[in-house]
Amino acid sequence: MNAPERNLHFTSTNSGELARIVRVNEEIKAIVATAFRINLMALNAIFLAKRAGNAALGFGVLSNELRRFAQDLTRHMASLRDMTSGSVGSVTGVVQQQRNSAILAAAIRLSGDGVPGVREARKRGATRLAEQQAKLRTLDMRLRASVEETQQLVELGGVLARSAKIEAAYGGGFSPALMQVSTDFAEVIAQIKRSLEILGKERLVKD
Amino acid sequence: MKQAHCIYQDDTHRWLAIARDPTKPGYIIDTNEYVVVHGEEALLCDPGGIEIFPAVFSALSAECDPTRLAGIFASHQDPDIISSLALWLEFKPDLKCYTSWLWQSFLPHFGGQDSTFVTIPDPGMTIRLGGLELQAIPAHYLHSSGNFHLYDPKAKILFSGDVGAALLPPDHNELYVEDFSRHIRHAEGFHKRWMGSDRAKRDWCERVSRLDIDMMVPQHGAIYQGADVQRFINWFAALEVGVLRG
Numbered sequence A: 001m002n003a004p005e006r007n008l009h010f011t012s013t014n015s016g017e018l019a020r021i022v023r024v025n026e027e028i029k030a031i032v033a034t035a036f037r038i039n040l041m042a043l044n045a046i047f048l049a050k051r052a053g054n055a056a057l058g059f060g061v062l063s064n065e066l067r068r069f070a071q072d073l074t075r076h077m078a079s080l081r082d083m084t085s086g087s088v089g090s091v092t093g094v095v096q097q098q099r100n101s102a103i104l105a106a107a108i109r110l111s112g113d114g115v116p117g118v119r120e121a122r123k124r125g126a127t128r129l130a131e132q133q134a135k136l137r138t139l140d141m142r143l144r145a146s147v148e149e150t151q152q153l154v155e156l157g158g159v160l161a162r163s164a165k166i167e168a169a170y171g172g173g174f175s176p177a178l179m180q181v182s183t184d185f186a187e188v189i190a191q192i193k194r195s196l197e198i199l200g201k202e203r204l205v206k207d
Numbered sequence B: 001m002k003q004a005h006c007i008y009q010d011d012t013h014r015w016l017a018i019a020r021d022p023t024k025p026g027y028i029i030d031t032n033e034y035v036v037v038h039g040e041e042a043l044l045c046d047p048g049g050i051e052i053f054p055a056v057f058s059a060l061s062a063e064c065d066p067t068r069l070a071g072i073f074a075s076h077q078d079p080d081i082i083s084s085l086a087l088w089l090e091f092k093p094d095l096k097c098y099t100s101w102l103w104q105s106f107l108p109h110f111g112g113q114d115s116t117f118v119t120i121p122d123p124g125m126t127i128r129l130g131g132l133e134l135q136a137i138p139a140h141y142l143h144s145s146g147n148f149h150l151y152d153p154k155a156k157i158l159f160s161g162d163v164g165a166a167l168l169p170p171d172h173n174e175l176y177v178e179d180f181s182r183h184i185r186h187a188e189g190f191h192k193r194w195m196g197s198d199r200a201k202r203d204w205c206e207r208v209s210r211l212d213i214d215m216m217v218p219q220h221g222a223i224y225q226g227a228d229v230q231r232f233i234n235w236f237a238a239l240e241v242g243v244l245r246g
């Protein structure tokens, strides 16, 4: 019986890899949106510090730093996004190669042993697959390194937010408003940390 | 079970028909694939879709050495014709795919690289296979806008792609047309709806009437032989095509 086999349909276990890339991308998008929010918050904080005048000089300096942080973070996320879109190509290559190899294997099974050329074809397919998987692993390593770098940057952002809170205490009449702004900073940065943790756990390839 | 049937043999010159598969699920259109073997080389005509690749590959391998495949002839660009291209190339990366120039940049979506495709100009061309000269015969707009049939003047066989196709009920598994008037009922709806140009149809009828044909082998349904070939051409010439219903 050589009717098309059910397992030739798109039920490859590796379709999970594309889903993983989608998850990674969604997490990156969330961080980018948050970085944009920090940028706006920092701008507001800068104006607030100006209005507070001498009482909020330190706070003003920190707000500028936080703004620079938001810009650095946006750049980091852009390069992460480039990496993931590159990996879509590699994952597609792997999925396609695995599917072709599986169908060819089914054909060889049906034909029985001893059909000329099948061993070479199998070897070629395995080599191509190994190459594509190696490419994907390299991308995965680069992505992880980049996430780690971003995590360090966000640590710095956390320090800035904490310092802003301390400076807010010296804000005189503006103290409650400055305190509110610095609490918002700390919350948003904690949110980015959580997203980065999730991102750090995602793998483009299964170990 | 898909099996290769030898429909012509003269020494090392053979035509194999990998005919219909009764075990195939009904939601996929049934197809015939043909292999022309000459000496050390073989050419596969309309290799079919991805889903049936294992069946076609094993049927072909049972009758001829698949490493001898030199090329694939794709009458047109349909998925039931050529979507298995990447799989054949997986087996034999240096295969050439002969197809209309019109599909040169479309077929790579199924697989292959620039070097895979040998494009056929609109008037047709000669395709050489191990010393044998095959003719790509224009059949544009029947039904595809870039469409060729393949004529073997030595075997007197015309591979006619979708022309002559019949959508036969599951219990009609005969390889050759047995009763033309009964058979052609299953071809009528298909030709009316799929074939779009009356002028192209008349051109084709005239062109193939000048050829010496013993067998006309379509991509779907049964093979026309002997007097049934001319019967088909006459029937087709009179048929109103390009109609939505009726």
Ligand SMILES: [Fe+2]
Pocket (backbone or CB within 6 Å): B076, B078, B143, B162
């Ligand atoms: Fe077609």
Ligand SMILES: [Fe+2]
Pocket (backbone or CB within 6 Å): B078, B080, B081, B161, B162, B219, B220
């Ligand atoms: Fe067809």
